[in-house]
Amino acid sequence: EVQLVESGGGLVQPGGSLRLSCAASGFTFSSHRMTWVRQAPGKGLEWVANINQDGSEKNYLDSVKGRFIVSRDNAENSLYLQMNSLRVEDTAIYYCAKNEGDWWGQGALVTVSA
């Protein structure tokens, strides 16, 4: 069975950094694109970034470009999101998803607050 487990969320001050991880199992990780989607409290879904199978192609939401970096380690079956210069408006649950959303993790809460 496909499993995606996010970790690394928490409380951080504005301007701080956080690294999210997503451990994948139950499928051939290296054969699939991976995606990060976030959901602010009480709001809808917002696509953040994605990465192709070998990590050579990455795409980002405009508001996170230059601050967030998506990466992957196919040997470790893991997806990452390095978040720098965090803003209050980045507060959300961050989900990793297989391909463009055919399977989702349970999410990691990131709270940016002074």
Next chain:
Amino acid sequence: EIVLTQSPGTLSLSPGERATLSCRASQSVDSNYIAWQQQKPGQAPRLLIYGASRRANGIPDRFSGSGSGTDFTLTISRLEPEDFAVYYCHHYAGSPQTFGQGTKVEIK
């Protein structure tokens, strides 16, 4: 950027009734890249429909998707108690990908 507008915002229906949810794109899109996701409170989204009309694995046939160009529809033929949730349409071609703002299907 493709903007997806869903209507209505909230749909109040009884179990057994038919639900029709609309998603309109700001410009014509390839229907191969339209999906519908279901989200229940406190849970991650779940893929229902991809390619506008293809049901994902394990999704009951009471869920169906249709549409092309700028107008897409998710239909739930007979609502079951577990179907009361928020539904999002999703355009997943190119960058940025976009989601509609969601339609909440609530018990009347």
